[in-house]
Amino acid sequence: MNNALEESVAIEIPPILKGKKVLISGLANKRSIAWGIAQAMHQAGAEIIFSYQSERLKGEVEKVLSGSIDNATLVELDVGSDESLDSAFATIDKEFDGKLDAMVHCLAFAPRETLQGGYVDTLREHYALAQDISSYSLAAMARKARPLMQKAGGGSIISLSYLGAEKVIKNYNMMGIAKAALEAGVRYLAGDLGVDNIRVNAISAGPVKTLAARGIADFTTMLNKHAEIAPLKRNVSVEDIGATATFLASSMSNGITGEVLHVDCGYSIMG
Ligand SMILES: NC(=O)c1ccc[n+]([C@@H]2O[C@H](COP(=O)([O-])OP(=O)(O)OC[C@H]3O[C@@H](n4cnc5c(N)ncnc54)[C@H](O)[C@@H]3O)[C@@H](O)[C@H]2O)c1
Structure with a gap:
């Protein structure tokens, strides 16, 4: 039925996060x-604190x-x-009366040089920076949220x-390595924190x-290829991602932890 290449239509979100306190990072x-996720969680009834990277980005976030x-x-x-991290979580603690129900880690960074050519040419300092911001940050934020x-x-x-954690995707390079570490981190953190x-x-x-x-060099080619190959014959929308994030934040997913859920219109299953 859905043979359009354009993004999907609005999704009806039930109030499954009513009264829940949520931190959303990565809104630029x-x-x-993060904006797709924020809109879905807002519709679901969540009370949201937004974190922004630097003063330079604050105005745009306020505008959005x-x-x-x-x-x-x-x-x-x-x-x-x-x-x-210390000062942000002190504010979150105060604003949310010491309680937090869900946290969205929606950020990453790798120097532009690492997102073209080959991974083989990645410099040591670029590797360290990409891993620090894109992968270690999840552990650092989880420790503060705990x-x-x-x-x-x-x-x-x-x-x-992103799929580049599992498969070699042209130009994704360093970010693929960082996402592989992030996904392993998700499993280890799930192992650590399940007790709570x-x-x-x-x-x-x-x-x-x-x-x-x-x-990422040649990103438009990547987008077109995904829409052509994916079983749903379209690209994923931020509304699709927001709805799944809302489900994962809610008690409807209470039995799910340590998972990496593909929200990609099925692209990753294709041979
Ligand atoms: N866009 C895609 O195709 C795609 C696909 C799969 C996964 N993702 C992931 O989704 C997440 C959000 O990215 P996006 O595509 O919405 O892009 P975006 O540019 O809108 O968001 C990236 C965010 O990372 C933040 N950030 C970077 N360095 C930071 C730091 N040191 N401290 C705090 N925040 C920092 C930026 O401020 C920005 O808000 C990332 O983890 C990205 O890898 C994106």
């Missing part, structure tokens, strides 16, 4: 995957939220800095990955034209 602009999600709390969080989720009686942590009823999962999303994606 209206194209961000204005008229859609008013009066949301914004907190600066650069995951490359322990001081920033006491707040313990107070909430449990929680759900959701990260974003904290679940940790990732969504492996199909390609979406965002600011971060524009850093």
